[in-house]
Amino acid sequence: MSSMEKTPLSETKEMQPLLKVRDFSLAFPQYENGFQETYIQVIRDFELSIYPGEIVAVVGSSGSGKSLLADSILGILPENAKTGGKIYFEGTRLTKRRQEQLRGNAISLIPQSVKALDPLMKTGKQVQSIVRDKKAKKRIQREAFQKLGLPANTDKKYPFELSGGMARRVLIATAMASEARLIIADEPTPGLDKKTLREILQNIKQLSENNRGIMFITHDIHAALKIADKIAVFYGGETLEIARKEDFSGDGENLRHPYTKALWRALPENDFKALKGNQPEAGRVPKGCVFEPRCPIATDFCKKNKPKSEIINNGMVRCFYA
Numbered sequence: 001m002s003s004m005e006k007t008p009l010s011e012t013k014e015m016q017p018l019l020k021v022r023d024f025s026l027a028f029p030q031y032e033n034g035f036q037e038t039y040i041q042v043i044r045d046f047e048l049s050i051y052p053g054e055i056v057a058v059v060g061s062s063g064s065g066k067s068l069l070a071d072s073i074l075g076i077l078p079e080n081a082k083t084g085g086k087i088y089f090e091g092t093r094l095t096k097r098r099q100e101q102l103r104g105n106a107i108s109l110i111p112q113s114v115k116a117l118d119p120l121m122k123t124g125k126q127v128q129s130i131v132r133d134k135k136a137k138k139r140i141q142r143e144a145f146q147k148l149g150l151p152a153n154t155d156k157k158y159p160f161e162l163s164g165g166m167a168r169r170v171l172i173a174t175a176m177a178s179e180a181r182l183i184i185a186d187e188p189t190p191g192l193d194k195k196t197l198r199e200i201l202q203n204i205k206q207l208s209e210n211n212r213g214i215m216f217i218t219h220d221i222h223a224a225l226k227i228a229d230k231i232a233v234f235y236g237g238e239t240l241e242i243a244r245k246e247d248f249s250g251d252g253e254n255l256r257h258p259y260t261k262a263l264w265r266a267l268p269e270n271d272f273k274a275l276k277g278n279q280p281e282a283g284r285v286p287k288g289c290v291f292e293p294r295c296p297i298a299t300d301f302c303k304k305n306k307p308k309s310e311i312i313n314n315g316m317v318r319c320f321y322a
Contacts, residue, residue: 050215066219118159169200185204231245236280286303
């Protein structure tokens with residue numbers, strides 16, 4: 001991406017998104033017959049905005065490219081990755097240099113695996129290590145642990161001495177103790193029992209205090225609906241719809257995209273109707289609408305043409321018939 005560039009949208013300072021992604025694409029090289037280099041597209045036409053104090057869930061099944069989106073924002077993609085589109089943080093376009101400056105400071109990651117914790121360092125020291133104010137390190141760490149319900153002696157323990165739920169709270173405490181204004185939680189809830197899951201979700205919700213923005217990446221739509229203000233539905237590397245949490249109700253009549261409606265109706269408490277087929281693999285995406293092969297209302301027009309995003313009823317959708 002080019003040098004710093006101010007966002008062209010005429011947003012007031014009060015209404016300016018913390019994070020804004022527009023027409024973002026990501027591709028990796030592959031070699032056919034061992035020699036010919038081509039690019040395989042894993043994310044395309046992605047867009048999203050997160051405002052201060054807002055939790056936005058990015059919901060998609062495994063293999064949809066959600067975690068790669070987090071890596072793209074943080075600037076930790078492999079060298080051979082090819083990106084397009086624009087990402088803005090606080091109104092200024094992100095460059096590789098700026099990503100390096102912001103990563104771990106203004107933008108923090110809660111990783112998917114608790115193995116991200118240093119096994120040779122006590123948990124208290126790990127959290128203290130990201131606090132800039134040397135005199136306040138212990139106080140800030142202790143306050144974070146206390147707020148997250150961690151026992152008083154947790155700071156003196158190594159990661160292997162903690163349960164999975166406690167280890168995840170330490171990762172959340174690291175983000176809480178930082179000065180980050182945007183926190184990306186990448187699948188932070190896999191394999192948790194119901195009680196621990198509920199507590200971890202509440203802990204993540206606490207992070208949105210003090211006007212922090214949260215990107216909550218998950219495949220669990222139930223978890224997303226418990227804490228998110230908005231849901232961005234990710235499918236085959238694209239944003240198909242961004243809807244308010246309130247739109248997920250009743251028969252899904254307020255939802256706009258056929259895939260989002262199918263997700264809602266597939267939940268046990270609703271019709272429990274499974275959607276036939278699978279999302280396309282990277283490199284085998286249809287020419288037209290990415291959802292066309294599985295869509296119950298698709299036409300020949302959908303097969304040949306790609307829908308653009310539209311703002312409808314305070315939400316975004318990519319569908320000719322929304």
